[in-house]
Amino acid sequence: MSPDSLRASRExxxxxxxxxxxxxxxxxxxxxxxxxxxxxxxxxxxxxxxxRRVPLAVVLPQDxxxxxxxxxxxxxxxxxxxxxxxxxxxxxxxxxHAQGVLMSLARLNRIVRVDPLARIAVVQPGVRNLSISEAAxxxxxxxxxxxxxxxxxxxxxxxxxxxxxxxCLKYGLxxxxxxxxxxxxxxxEVLEFGxxxxxxxxxxxxxxxIGSEGMLAxxxxxxxxxxPLPQVARCVLASFASVxxxxxxxxGVISAGIIPAGMEMMDKAATAxxxxxxxxxxPLDAEAILxxxxxxxxxxxxxxIALIRQVLQAHGAHDIxxxxxxxxxxxxxxxxxxxxxxxGRLAADYYCMDGTIPRxxxxxxxxxxxxxxQRYGLRCLNVFHAGDGNLHPLILFDAGQxxxxxxxxxxxxxxxxxxxxxGGTVSGEHGVGVEKLGAMCAQFTExxxxxxxxxxxxxxxxxxxxPGKAIPTLNRCAEYGKQHVRGxxxxxxxxxxx
Amino acid sequence: MAPLPETLPxxxxxxxxxxxxxxxxxxxxxxxxxxFLGDVLQGDLLDTRxxxxxxxxDPAELVISVRAGTPLHxxxxxxxxxxxxxxxxxxxxxxATIGGMVASGLSGPRRVQAGAVRDHLLGVxxxxxxxxLLRFGGRVMKNVxxxxxxxxxxxxxxxxxxxxxxxxxxxxxxxxELTLRLELDEAGAIDRFNRLAGQPLPLSATAWHAGLAHLxxxxxxxxxxxxxxxxxxxPVGDVEASAYWQALRDQRLPFFTYGQHALWRLSVPGTTAxxxxxxxxxxxxxxxxxxxxxxxxxxxxxxxxxxxGGHAQCWYNRAPGVAGFEPxxxxxxxxxxxxxxxxxxxxxxxxxxxxxxx
Numbered sequence: 001m002s003p004d005s006l007r008a009s010r011e012x013x014x015x016x017x018x019x020x021x022x023x024x025x026x027x028x029x030x031x032x033x034x035x036x037x038x039x040x041x042x043x044x045x046x047x048x049x050x051x052r053r054v055p056l057a058v059v060l061p062q063d064x065x066x067x068x069x070x071x072x073x074x075x076x077x078x079x080x081x082x083x084x085x086x087x088x089x090x091x092x093x094x095x096x097h098a099q100g101v102l103m104s105l106a107r108l109n110r111i112v113r114v115d116p117l118a119r120i121a122v123v124q125p126g127v128r129n130l131s132i133s134e135a136a137x138x139x140x141x142x143x144x145x146x147x148x149x150x151x152x153x154x155x156x157x158x159x160x161x162x163x164x165x166x167x168c169l170k171y172g173l174x175x176x177x178x179x180x181x182x183x184x185x186x187x188x189e190v191l192e193f194g195x196x197x198x199x200x201x202x203x204x205x206x207x208x209x210i211g212s213e214g215m216l217a218x219x220x221x222x223x224x225x226x227x228p229l230p231q232v233a234r235c236v237l238a239s240f241a242s243v244x245x246x247x248x249x250x251x252g253v254i255s256a257g258i259i260p261a262g263m264e265m266m267d268k269a270a271t272a273x274x275x276x277x278x279x280x281x282x283p284l285d286a287e288a289i290l291x292x293x294x295x296x297x298x299x300x301x302x303x304x305i306a307l308i309r310q311v312l313q314a315h316g317a318h319d320i321x322x323x324x325x326x327x328x329x330x331x332x333x334x335x336x337x338x339x340x341x342x343x344g345r346l347a348a349d350y351y352c353m354d355g356t357i358p359r360x361x362x363x364x365x366x367x368x369x370x371x372x373x374q375r376y377g378l379r380c381l382n383v384f385h386a387g388d389g390n391l392h393p394l395i396l397f398d399a400g401q402x403x404x405x406x407x408x409x410x411x412x413x414x415x416x417x418x419x420x421x422x423g424g425t426v427s428g429e430h431g432v433g434v435e436k437l438g439a440m441c442a443q444f445t446e447x448x449x450x451x452x453x454x455x456x457x458x459x460x461x462x463x464x465x466x467p468g469k470a471i472p473t474l475n476r477c478a479e480y481g482k483q484h485v486r487g488x489x490x491x492x493x494x495x496x497x498x
Numbered sequence: 499m500a501p502l503p504e505t506l507p508x509x510x511x512x513x514x515x516x517x518x519x520x521x522x523x524x525x526x527x528x529x530x531x532x533x534f535l536g537d538v539l540q541g542d543l544l545d546t547r548x549x550x551x552x553x554x555x556d557p558a559e560l561v562i563s564v565r566a567g568t569p570l571h572x573x574x575x576x577x578x579x580x581x582x583x584x585x586x587x588x589x590x591x592x593x594a595t596i597g598g599m600v601a602s603g604l605s606g607p608r609r610v611q612a613g614a615v616r617d618h619l620l621g622v623x624x625x626x627x628x629x630x631l632l633r634f635g636g637r638v639m640k641n642v643x644x645x646x647x648x649x650x651x652x653x654x655x656x657x658x659x660x661x662x663x664x665x666x667x668x669x670x671x672x673x674x675e676l677t678l679r680l681e682l683d684e685a686g687a688i689d690r691f692n693r694l695a696g697q698p699l700p701l702s703a704t705a706w707h708a709g710l711a712h713l714x715x716x717x718x719x720x721x722x723x724x725x726x727x728x729x730x731x732x733p734v735g736d737v738e739a740s741a742y743w744q745a746l747r748d749q750r751l752p753f754f755t756y757g758q759h760a761l762w763r764l765s766v767p768g769t770t771a772x773x774x775x776x777x778x779x780x781x782x783x784x785x786x787x788x789x790x791x792x793x794x795x796x797x798x799x800x801x802x803x804x805x806x807g808g809h810a811q812c813w814y815n816r817a818p819g820v821a822g823f824e825p826x827x828x829x830x831x832x833x834x835x836x837x838x839x840x841x842x843x844x845x846x847x848x849x850x851x852x853x854x855x856x
Contacts, residue, residue, distance in 0.1 A: 117692050118769045141696065162642045173640065175649075176617050189829045196767040198609060198786045199653070201809040201824035202834055202852070207616050207649035211642050228698040251558040257581060257670035297698055299720035356638040358559055388639035428640035436643070443643055447630045454840035455645050458833065471644065 010467065012099040015079050017056050020101070023077070024059055027069035032107075034058040043102045046087040046094040047149070050405070051434050055082070055096035062107040064220040068188040071218065074101055075186050080467050083214045085126065085157030088149040090352060091433025093161065093213045093469055100467075105156050108220065111135050119226045120179060120196060125156025125219045129163075132224060141226035144171035147429070148337060156219045162211030164429035166262040166336070167293075169387035173429070175210045177225045183209065183217035186460045196223055208455070213431050214466040216459040230295035233261065235329045236308050238317035239286030243267055243382075244363035246288035249315035250386045251359055253292060256311050258304055261295040263387030264336050267366065270381035270394070271335070273342040280335030283319050290317070290386065291332055339383045339394065347379070347396035351408045354436075355419030356428035359389045368418055369393055376411040378404070390428035391419070417442045432470040440470075441477035449477070506549040507623070507631055507662045513544065514660065515629035518844040526656040526848055528567060529593025532602050534814065536655065536822040537850045546597050549662060554637075557582055561620060561637045563665040566597030577668055585612035585669040587703075589748050597661045603653025606747040607703035607714070610695065610768075610783050616652035618667040624651060624659035627842025637665045655851045658841040672702070672716035677739035678731030682711045684772040684779065691784040692769050699725045705746055707753060707780040714743060746782070753780045757791050760815045762799050764788040766808030775802055789813075796820040823853040 021035045034040050035057045045052045056079070061067045074081045080100030087094055096102040109126035116139035121132050129150040133142040146165035147153055153163070159181060164173045171177070180194040194206035209216055240246035246265055253260060266274070268287050275282045282289055290312070294304040305322055312320055323329035343350040357365055366382060373380045381394040393415055397408040416426040416439040426432070426439040440449070452471045456463065472480070517524050523541030533539065546567040553563040557580045564573055570590055577583055587606030588599045600622070605614040612618075621635030635641055635648035651661055682690060687706040691713075694701050700717035713729055715722050726733075734742070745751045754761065757778075764773065768786035772779075777792025790799065796812065803810040809824040816822060826834055834856060838845070850856070 115769070116696060117689075118767060119692070119696055139696070162646070164640055168640065172613070172617065175646070176613055185829070185833075191829060191833065195807060195809075197765040197808045198768075198783060199603070199614065199765050199809075202826050202830060202856075203658075203837065204603065204616055204650060204653045205833070205837075207646050207652070211646050216645075228696055231698050254560060255558045257673070259669065297721055297724060299724050300700075300718060303718045303720060356640050358556075358561075358637060360556065360559060385640070390638075390640045423636065424638050425636055425641040425643045427643045428638070429642055431642050432644070440643060445632070447626075448632050448634065448644075451626065451632060451634075451647065451841070452644050455647065455837065458836035458840045 010463070012080055012097075012467075013078060015056065015077055015099060020057055020077065020079065023073045024057060024070065024101070027073060028059060028061060028066055032060040032062065032066070034060070040102070043084065043087070043096060043104065046084070046089040046092060048090050048092040048095075048433065048435055051092040051095045053096045053098050055098065055100055055102040058102045058104060060104050060107050064108075064184070067103070067105070067108070067218060067220055068184055070101065070103060071184055071186055072188040074464060075188070075462065078462065078464065080464050081186070081218070082466050083156070083160070083218050085154035085160070086128070086152045088153040089157060089161060089431065089433065090354070091427070091431040091435040093431045093433035093466070094157070095434055097467060103218070105219070106154070112221065114139065116141060118196065120223050121226055122221065122223050123155055124221055125159070126154050129153050129155060129158055136226045137229070140229050142229050143224050144177055144227050145174050148340070155222050155224065159210055159219050159222055160212065160214045161429070161431040164385070164390070166264060166385060169263060169385070170259050170261045171227070175207060178206070178210060178222060179225055180223035181206060181209055181219055182221035183219045185217055186462065186464050191217055194223075211431070213433065213470045215456055215470055216465065218465070230261075232298050232301045233293060233295035233329060234301055234305055235323045235332045236292045236305065236312065237282070237321045237332050238290045238292070238312045239283045239319040240288045240290065240317055241286070243288040243366045245316050246290050247359070247362035247386070249290060249312050249317060250362065252311045252315045253308060254359070256307055258307060260292045260304070260308065260387060262291065262293040263385075264291040265289070265362075265384040265386035266336065266339065267382040269379065270339055270383050273346055273381055274335040274338045277342040277345060278334050278338045280331050282335050286319070291336055336383065339381065339392075343381055343394040343396060348398040348400060349396075349405070349408070351395040351397065351412050353391065353393045353395070353412050353415050354427050354430040355416050355424055356388065356390045357419050357422045357424035359386070361422040361424075362386065362389065365391065365418065365422060369415060372411055372414050376407050378408055378411055380411070385428070388428070389424065391415075413439055434469060437472040437476055438480045440472045441480040446477075507625065510544065510660060510662070511625055511629040511631055514625055514627065514846055517542070517846045518627060518629065521844065522846070523849050524846050526660055528595030528598040529569070531591035531594045532598060535602070537853055539851065540849055544660065546595060552576060553663060557668070559637070560668050561665055562668055563637060563663060564596045565663050566595065566661045568596045570594040570596055570599055578671070581671050582668040583671045584618065584666060586615050586618055587612070587747055588615065591748060596664060600652050600661055600664050601654065601656045607705065607743055607782060610786065611702045612669070614652070616649040619649055619652050619664060620667055621665040622648040622651050622661055623663040624661050626659045627844055627846045631662070635665065639667065656848045657838060657851050657856060659847065672700070673718050674716070674722055675702070675739070676715045676722045676726065677734040677742070678713045678715070678726065678729055679734050680711050680713070680731035681709055682706065683709060684781070687711045687781065688769065688772070688785040694729060695784050697728065699728060703743060703782075704784050705780070705782050712742065714739070751780075753778070753789070753791065758815065759791050759793040760817060760820070761813040762790040762792065763811040763813050764790055764803050764808060766803060766806050770806045770808070773802055773806065775799065800824065821853045825853060826856070
């Protein structure tokens with residue numbers, strides 16, 4: 001197959017469901033193949049429930065040999081395969097293919113080995129993020145990336161999405177904390193990316209595979225790096241009279257030579273929403289609040305907290321509180337972590353965006369979002385991973401009201417396009433999936449998108465692994481171009497169109 | 499008059515298209531400081547050094563964007579003046595450029611604590627084998643839009659494309675450093691380094707050679723004082739310590755510069771027991787990087803290292819017929835072949851740079 005045909009929207013030949021089921025049942029235990037509508041229904045979407053698709057079949061392999069058997073059958077029959085972890089993803093990356101097999105890796109859930117001296121854990125893809133840290137805890141170690149869904153999301157999904165979390169400013173993304181990925185190609189060949197050494201022979205394919213949204217290979221085992229548990233963590237809660245001042249304070253902290261463990265910002269609307277919900281003790285009069293965390297040894301934390309307090313004060317913070325104990329620290333965080341459910345209480349539906357921009361453009365971005373909220377007639381709560389410029393605007397709407405969902409989606413895309421204009425990206429940590437395919441057309445040129453397809457093709461010559469995700473087709477970008485020349489030309493005249 | 503740096507990439511695109519059309523190869527060279535590594539370089543010379551200069555640096559953003567031909571020391575001096583650094587501590591071989599630093603993917607003593615080149619690489623502009631100028635990644639810390647092609651360029655030795663510009667993450671320089679020296683045998687050093695690394699200590703580098711271990715702590719004065727109680731060892735004076743780590747980073751220690759036998763770079767899991775091969779050993783990265791000066795045959799070295807889950811590169815004094823890079827096999831070699839073709843269908847860039855057909 002050529003990249004050109006991959007770039008075109010693609011139809012897969014219809015496969016007889018009974019024949020497929022028969023082949024799969026010969027390779028897997030009886031309870032590991034689901035085909036009737038009622039049993040496959042729970043797999044029709046991931047964490048982004050607005051995008052649904054019923055797959056031909058769902059398989060639940062329990063070891064690598066079974067995964068391999070499924071892949072070989074699908075490669076032979078030309079059937080698309082979508083791998084899925086816990087289904088907590090927020091971009092529709094694990095949405096099934098209507099002509100395909102949805103492969104849940106949830107049963108590959110064994111922690112193979114924890115090696116405290118080497119500070120690594122070898123785990124199967126279905127192991128939950130948090131359970132790695134739980135297994136490492138007796139050795140004084142933990143796995144650093146902590147996406148907000150960490151009690152449910154799996155390491156396989158984290159690898160697929162290059163998941164982040166509130167601590168990645170200091171500790172990095174999944175990419176920075178994974179040493180080795182064992183995976184199978186669509187043909188069932190075993191591939192080892194990275195190793196337990198710090199580098200490997202050949203190209204650094206580990207970096208390419210992490211964040212590839214299940215489009216290059218299916219992960220069967222992961223070696224993660226473990227870090228020493230910090231002895232102490234303390235959190236500063238500061239109030240600001242404007243979001244611009246809060247943004248400047250974020251830059252100030254970095255300029256002072258501090259890389260905090262976490263640095264989060266919430267605007268007034270978001271603060272009010274969560275305060276009503278979890279009573280974290282947030283000030284309701286502030287236009288923006290910042291949460292800045294320091295962790296490490298007692299000596300380091302004491303020095304850092306003093307410096308952070310000084311910097312925030314110098315940038316006009318009018319109310320600064322430092323957590324006195326662990327209970328108070330957790331309470332400070334409880335509000336931030338409840339932002340999504342709080343949005344869910346305020347409106348029938350909400351839509352979470354994930355653009356990232358250079359930190360210094362935060363104030364500007366917030367002003368633009370406020371103007372867009374007016375224009376689209378929808379409310380928006382703003383929570384940010386301010387330390388790394390990753391925005392999560394929560395657009396509130398009611399899908400039951402005619403036109404509201406479309407308006408919310410347009411609002412979201414306008415935010416993403418503006419992120420690109422400000423020198424940022426359409427996705428910081430949630431992945432492109434199906435949700436941001438349109439926005440990808442604003443970020444990349446034709447030639448760049450074609451390079452992605454060539455990479456895909458080098459791994460998966462038939463284009464069967466998670467087809468239709470992450471990289472927009474030519475047709476898609478043409479549609480996108482038309483739509484935005486029509487609807488949006490006055491608001492972003494400087495935006496390149498494709 | 500020399501062409502302006504801004505106009506060079508467009509000319510290079512033309513040069514690449516011509517080379518592809520005429521079946522010629524291009525040999526990408528910056529300062530040539532790492533030419534001794536790997537196999538014979540073929541093709542017409544493409545010197546990157548005309549495309550030089552810092553494009554954008556805002557210390558509060560922790561990002562610097564630099565043209566590929568910029569001398570590495572220009573960048574490290576600039577960061578130093580702002581109290582920042584490239585945390586992966588790249589080797590500063592004489593004449594090294596930023597493009598070569600990324601293309602080689604080599605990191606220095608701080609590797610275990612801070613990560614490798616690719617961990618700090620946020621974006622690249624590159625020219626592919628069809629002469630197209632492409633951008634991947636960007637100037638922001640978190641970016642999962644599209645495949646992470648930019649990081650794939652770190653350690654690809656220019657075989658996938660010609661890097662024209664890179665954006666790198668910068669970090670504040672630690673306020674203070676303290677180096678401690680202690681006597682340990684090889685097995686004792688491996689054990690000690692890894693045990694210390696499992697504790698919340700500001701351990702930023704370790705090295706061992708000939709019965710002597712060096713530990714470096716980086717952080718605030720109070721944290722260094724507290725850590726010293728756990729690490730033990732005799733403090734080394736600041737001037738001597740800084741000279742030692744620089745010489746280690748740039749491979750100027752006598753171990754690297756003297757001796758007739760081949761020098762091997764062994765990348766192994768850090769806790770691997772001493773690799774009992776005849777010759778002299780120097781260890782870095784808590785045992786994860788071992789340098790072996792030995793006259794034993796290449797196959798003996800490669801087999802011993804592969805058995806331990808690592809790989810070996812022949813660095814200096816390579817015997818005729820010995821591959822510099824670890825040869826690839828099976829499905830991995832096939833995948834590399836396909837990827838190479840995806841970026842560079844005509845095989846224009848640095849053919850053979852990574853050994854054999856790669």
